[in-house]
Amino acid sequence: MVMCQVNGFIREYIVSQRMEENLVFELGGKCALTTQRTGRHLVILKHWERDIIVFRSIDFSRLRSLTVFGKWEPFFISEGMKMLRVLDLEDADDLSNADLYKMVACLHRLKFLSLRGHREINHLPSSVDHMRQLQTLDVRDTSIVTLPDTITKLHKLQYIRAGGTTEAVQHVSSSWCCRRNLVGVEVPRGIGKLTALHTLGVLKIGALGANTIVKQLKKLTQLRKLGVSGINRKNSKQFIISGLGVYLESLSVQLDKGSQGCLDDISLPWQHLTSLKMHGLQDKLPLLGNHLSKLRKLDLEMAILEKHDVELLATLPELFILRLRVKQLQDGKLHFYVEMYGEELPTYEKVKVLDISCRSSKLHVTFGSKSMRNLELLKLDCSSASYQLTALNYLCKLKEVLLKGTNDEAIKTHLERQLVNHPKPPIVKLEEQSSS
Incomplete structure (x- = not known):
């Protein structure tokens, strides 16, 4: 939770208590010298x-x-x-x-x-x-873009949050698409001395090279959250299969431009991961296997998402939040259901938040009668795509649909009509994206 609201009475009580106990004071408006x-x-x-x-x-x-x-x-x-x-x-x-x-x-x-x-x-x-x-x-x-060498002397450091996220237009498969890039910083060679680190990222595998970075990170036995950029065809396998971060709980990975496909057929070994972010994939997911059985949050950015990928994601038993950012979908369709021998299987059983962003002009999203039965929040990026949603009535616990990147009331009204027969029609909101 980032923030909460309180009513006027509770706020006045909080303010009076902080003043009585001299805990919090503020400078605002015209403050006089006589004010405590x-x-x-x-x-x-x-x-x-x-x-x-x-x-x-x-x-x-x-x-x-x-x-x-x-x-x-x-x-x-x-x-x-x-x-x-x-x-x-x-x-x-x-x-x-x-x-x-x-x-x-x-x-x-x-x-x-x-x-x-x-x-x-x-x-x-x-x-x-x-x-x-x-x-x-x-x-x-x-x-x-670079952390100083002397930072390795700060042995009590537990959290280093650096780098950032940029929106950039990239050329993928002879087409243009918008990529959300994780931009990292270069860290000094002795980063492994900071053995108290719990969170580190985003770091760039740059001048030091994958060998040195991996050796240093292996020394950080308390590390639980890691973000890296600069993953490419030369260092990807070494980074993944190194045994790095046996106890990692959260991982963010940004592939270099032109390195799409470098994680194909690589099995992800991080069995304790609860959060995974992978940006810059092409048209194939890494092998998820049974190692990601604890994964609760997944954020994917891909050029193409195909039907078998959606079916593969459905095998993640603890998935709670799913964010899909893709350039295009196979046949412009996204079906959240899996069938076997003509019978639909229960899938995405614990997903409560679904966030979809697609650069196709039209997108058809279908939900099955046994998929996402616990979904509460559906986010749709309408800045470049129009959505046709089918079988929303199956989402019996849906509370809110958030339409991002638009302030078009007509889009909101159209969706509200699709939800008219929903057992408990969710709230539909517009959220215009900032120009930044």
Whole structure:
């Protein structure tokens, strides 16, 4: 859960408690010098006037966390913040590389640092090793492409979140399609020294090569979540069959452009995986086998998805969330049912969330009477495809249909008509995608 709503009475109670106990205070609007400004957690709101006199009048001796919304000012970092543990700048603006040097110099006890979304940040200071208490570093969606060698001295690091996701047009099978690329960062040779790491990604198998990367990752016995990019025909088999990450629970893989098919007929050995993301596949899935019996979340990006692939996915017994992002489907049809000897088999029994995105102009999706009986949320990307949905009445637990990438009320009305005979008609919503 990302957020929740509370009613007015509960909100007033929460606000009063935080003020009484001096836990959380905020800077917003026009704050006067006479206003009490002390506590453990400070939130700087977007509409605050950035008054340096007011800010420097604050007692920071008890401050444990600082969250900034809106414009960042260099004076927000104070030498009085000796006890600061958390610095969250994800929603701040105008941060610079020079500001990072000041943070590293002043905030030696920091445990959590988020610079997420700051494209203007293109490197981390080599002095980052002064933050010896750091446990979480989030530099996703920045311009950082390489982590400094000194990061290997931060032995308490548990979470490194780097790289990002970009939308790009790629040429696949003589046709154009939109690919969602995982962009990784290069890590230093000694990354294996960070034995407390639980989460690492997205890292790029680049200059170090697959041999070195695999050797380093094998040392990270606590690693549970890994994201990699740069998988190609030269390193794919070595990466998959290396025995890497016996205890991995979550894996994201991005294939290099032109490397489609490099995972064909390779059996995935990660028996503890509960989440798998594979982007850049061509027209064939790797061998799923019995190793993925615990998989609950699957995110696939393929050029072509065929009928036997859908039947193969139906064999995953614990699948809970399924996201399919494809350029085209065989005959423009997607049938979520499997038959044997003329009888339909129960399939996709635990799937509750289904997310479909296709670049075909028209897509026919059919559900069986014994498939996805527990589906609650259906997401459809309508930015480039129109959908014909059949047998929706079988989805007796469906609560919501989310139409992404469009604000066309006619599409919504058309779908609502298809659901008129549903036992409990679900809510149909429009979600227009942002231009970014």
